[in-house]
Amino acid sequence: MYSLLGAVFFWWVEREYEQELIKQEKLFLDHLRNDTISRLKRLLLKSIFYRKILLWYESQLIKLKMTKGLEWDMWGALFYVGTILTTIGYGNIAPRTSGGRALSIVYAIFGIPLVLAILSEFGRMFTTFVSNQRIAETRKRQKLWDKRRRNYVRTIPIWLALFICIGWICICAGLFCLWETHWSYFTSLYFFFISLSTIGLGDVVPDHPHMLILMFWLVIIGLSIVSMLISVIQIKFEEWLYHLMIRMQVSFL
Amino acid sequence: MYSLLGAVFFWWVEREYEQELIKQEKLFLDHLRNDTISRLKRLLLKSIFYRKILLWYESQLIKLKMTKGLEWDMWGALFYVGTILTTIGYGNIAPRTSGGRALSIVYAIFGIPLVLAILSEFGRMFTTFVSNQRIAETRKRQKLWDKRRRNYVRTIPIWLALFICIGWICICAGLFCLWETHWSYFTSLYFFFISLSTIGLGDVVPDHPHMLILMFWLVIIGLSIVSMLISVIQIKFEEWLYHLMIRMQVSFL
Numbered sequence: 408m409y410s411l412l413g414a415v416f417f418w419w420v421e422r423e424y425e426q427e428l429i430k431q432e433k434l435f436l437d438h439l440r441n442d443t444i445s446r447l448k449r450l451l452l453k454s455i456f457y458r459k460i461l462l463w464y465e466s467q468l469i470k471l472k473m474t475k476g477l478e479w480d481m482w483g484a485l486f487y488v489g490t491i492l493t494t495i496g497y498g499n500i501a502p503r504t505s506g507g508r509a510l511s512i513v514y515a516i517f518g519i520p521l522v523l524a525i526l527s528e529f530g531r532m533f534t535t536f537v538s539n540q541r542i543a544e545t546r547k548r549q550k551l552w553d554k555r556r557r558n559y560v561r562t563i564p565i566w567l568a569l570f571i572c573i574g575w576i577c578i579c580a581g582l583f584c585l586w587e588t589h590w591s592y593f594t595s596l597y598f599f600f601i602s603l604s605t606i607g608l609g610d611v612v613p614d615h616p617h618m619l620i621l622m623f624w625l626v627i628i629g630l631s632i633v634s635m636l637i638s639v640i641q642i643k644f645e646e647w648l649y650h651l652m653i654r655m656q657v658s659f660l
Numbered sequence: 661m662y663s664l665l666g667a668v669f670f671w672w673v674e675r676e677y678e679q680e681l682i683k684q685e686k687l688f689l690d691h692l693r694n695d696t697i698s699r700l701k702r703l704l705l706k707s708i709f710y711r712k713i714l715l716w717y718e719s720q721l722i723k724l725k726m727t728k729g730l731e732w733d734m735w736g737a738l739f740y741v742g743t744i745l746t747t748i749g750y751g752n753i754a755p756r757t758s759g760g761r762a763l764s765i766v767y768a769i770f771g772i773p774l775v776l777a778i779l780s781e782f783g784r785m786f787t788t789f790v791s792n793q794r795i796a797e798t799r800k801r802q803k804l805w806d807k808r809r810r811n812y813v814r815t816i817p818i819w820l821a822l823f824i825c826i827g828w829i830c831i832c833a834g835l836f837c838l839w840e841t842h843w844s845y846f847t848s849l850y851f852f853f854i855s856l857s858t859i860g861l862g863d864v865v866p867d868h869p870h871m872l873i874l875m876f877w878l879v880i881i882g883l884s885i886v887s888m889l890i891s892v893i894q895i896k897f898e899e900w901l902y903h904l905m906i907r908m909q910v911s912f913l
Contacts (some may be wrong), residue, residue, distance in 0.1 A: 440715075442903070496854070496859035501861045501862075503889075511854075512849075593762075600768070605749075611753035
């Protein structure tokens with residue numbers, strides 16, 4: 408809900424300015440072309456100067472061109488909101504107006520803590536689910552240890568969490584490999600790792616904005632798995648520290 | 661140390677490939693120019709076709725051009741390592757070779773937890789420092805309450821942490837406003853906010869790589885302040901929850 412609302416806001420702020428920018432670019436490009444043609448005409452016979460003119464034309468073009476990226480339609484805006492809230496920030500779509508930038512700041516201040524809370528909640532739910540599964544399975548295999556196992560609810564071993572995390576990345580990478588035909592499996596893996604670590608360099612990004620929205624669900628599930636992994640590691644580390652302290656106390660006494 | 665080591669690695673992996681890419685681009689551009697000139701010569705008299713040729717030339721140029729960004733020299737590599745470790749990921753410099761990408765993944769897996777630990781340690785040190793300052797000041801003003809104040813060590817009020825955080829952003833934005841002459845104060849503020857929230861869109865980035873290294877220190881200090889702010893809020897929230905539970909217990913009894 409919050410992200411939909413944000414998407415509408417950003418779309419509204421950025422849309423108009425982009426349209427104007429595109430119009431301006433077209434106008435300028437037209438002007439540049441005519442200018443170059445008239446220059447060429449004047450120098451019809453001195454072909455040595457052609458090169459010079461082309462160089463000048465190129466340098467003008469570079470100044471003019473907008474950075475390529477997504478357009479600010481509704482899908483783009485939704486994608487932008489997603490990149491901000493998860494703090495990934497690919498940067499293939501970014502606000503150009505001051506209004507959009509100010510809105511980003513305000514939006515992020517309220518949105519990021521919200522998303523972090525939701526993710527950790529997802530992570531906890533996931534941990535409970537997996538540990539319940541595990542308990543049920545263990546119960547099947549050995550009915551005797553039933554009562555002892557009960558104390559172990561709400562935590563899963565690190566290797567399982569790590570395995571789920573890596574498995575998720577591999578599966579998602581495989582899916583993207585199928586969807587984006589020009590990606591190799593390694594590129595896909597690299598993309599997912601950069602996303603899940605919330606680095607978000609933005610050098611490798613899927614092409615279609617519709618797919619990006621779908622991708623976000625995969626990334627959000629992935630992020631909650633990572634959050635689960637971190638919390639599991641933290642718990643184990645604290646346990647380990649606790650045992651270490653007890654052992655030290657024992658050795659001192 | 662770890663970041664320096666990483667910078668050297670990345671520089672070594674990416675440097676050669678970039679040089680080759682630049683050479684290739686130059687070659688292709690030369691070819692493109694000659695091609696265009698010969699086409700122009702052939703059509704010397706039919707000036708209507710000039711426009712068409714230019715259009716073709718433009719489309720070829722777009723395909724060819726590398727994305728602009730930092731070069732992979734030592735400074736660039738150091739900057740890249742910084743963007744990865746802090747999970748900001750501006751994306752104005754990114755690996756192009758598979759080797760570089762694989763190295764990024766491995767490097768990030770070990771580096772990010774390390775940096776997070778360091779940042780939280782910085783945040784704790786900062787909290788201790790600020791609370792000590794406050795205690796010293798309070799002691800000066802009122803010597804009577806000395807003993808009561810002692811219990812309050814290791815925590816500072818939220819408003820102070822918030823004030824320090826906002827103050828830091830404003831000061832840094834002001835500094836960058838002076839350094840980067842073509843930035844407005846708002847742009848500078850926007851850039852700092854996007855960096856400190858680790859979103860890192862990369863649409864606004866300082867030009868000089870030397871300045872980027874200096875900037876990183878400011879960002880790292882800012883990140884530890886943010887980490888302090890979060891921990892302070894967390895402590896207050898837990899305290900509040902604890903008081904709430906006690907009050908509920910009292911009302912039930």
